[in-house]
Amino acid sequence: MKVVISEEFIKRLHSIIEVRGSGRRNRQSEYRGPTPPGVLFAVYDNLTGKPEYIPPESKDVPALMRDFVKWINSEEANQLPIPIKAAIATYQLLTIHPFEDGNGRTSRALATYILSLGGYDLKGFNSMEEYYIADLQGYYKNIQMNLPPLYYEGRDNPDNLAPWIEYIINIMEQAFNRVANLAKSQYHQHSDPVIKSLEPKEKKLLRLLLSGTGTISPKEIAAEFNVHTRTVTMWAVEWIDKGIIEPASGEKRIRSYKIGKKYLDVTLEQLGYLDN
Structure with a gap:
């Protein structure tokens, strides 16, 4: 069954990914709230400990998510090739960073769902997640694109998303080629x-x-x-x-x-x- 992408859908998706234990499919996460005074909510570099990316303030998240969901379901977005739409959606959700944790996995799961709605469904034979994990350095390099660390200084609407889109398309190509090769292999094993x-x-x-x-x-x-x-x-x-x-x-x-x-x-x- 195809479910329309909404804020509730994304919150529930996040809950399924992040929450452990029974009943998680009936829960939905909430957006992150304000941090304590003097604490900066940011994505930090593992080596230097410096902020690598500073998402928008929590007070702006609800409005940004409303606009994000509205765009996903818009005629403008639906006219885009499905892989490009999925790549842009991944970038935007990662950039808004609406949850305290699990934003990367949620954004990639959302992209997979968008792809499946458009006919790019691997039916469980392969997952693109393993390719991201295998190339974390390339993943972070392409999502950063040498942009300023602060959301309000250009991260919200970069001039050129091509590096990120090309990276996602390349990941798709690897995953789909592997499934195609698997299908050919199975064919030969059963028919030759x-x-x-x-x-x-x-x-x-x-x-x-x-x-x-x-x-x-x-x-x-x-x-x-x-x-x-x-x-x-x-x-x-x-x-x-x-x-x-x-x-x-x-x-x-x-x-x-x-x-x-x-x-x-x-x-x-x-x-x-x-x-x-």
Whole structure:
């Protein structure tokens, strides 16, 4: 069911992300209030301890959030390409920083929801969150964009959001490409008789060959499978018979193996091994 994005929706989304325990889906968070005298509400640099970003005052948050939600549902926003709308929404919610904590996760979850409403739904096969976490330095660099730390000095309406939008689009590209590759891999595994006939350890053997130099010794295989080299010798007879591998060096005593001609065109993707 598609739920219209409202302030209540965002508050409940924040509660689901931040609150632990049962009943959290029936709760909704509240916007942050004023800080005690002499305390600055800011995002601080972990290394220097200096304010990296100073959000708007708490008294301005309700009006800013009303305008934000109004924009999300406006004709102007709905005419934008969905990924660009999601990127702008992420930036604006992060910049308003309406909650004491969890603003980043909430803004990214909101972006994911906006994308899903527009047909960019990964159906749980992958999450863009893992890409943000893997590149926190790039994430913070692109959200900062060398802008002044104070919200009222240009953070509210930057002249150029292109660096941030391009960063989000790149994250999307990585996530969606990974799902596409996974789909292709599953297709090959279930439809290609050559791939379908392989046992798990045979797939692993081919992965070792494809990921390495193209040859592998019995000792290396034994180490990977945690077995004795005599066991590898017995396995190798069957693997050679099936055309999976063939001797690469040695005649009476085989010192290394290479991929058999039958499997020369097999890729890691077809075997189900995907790059991160």
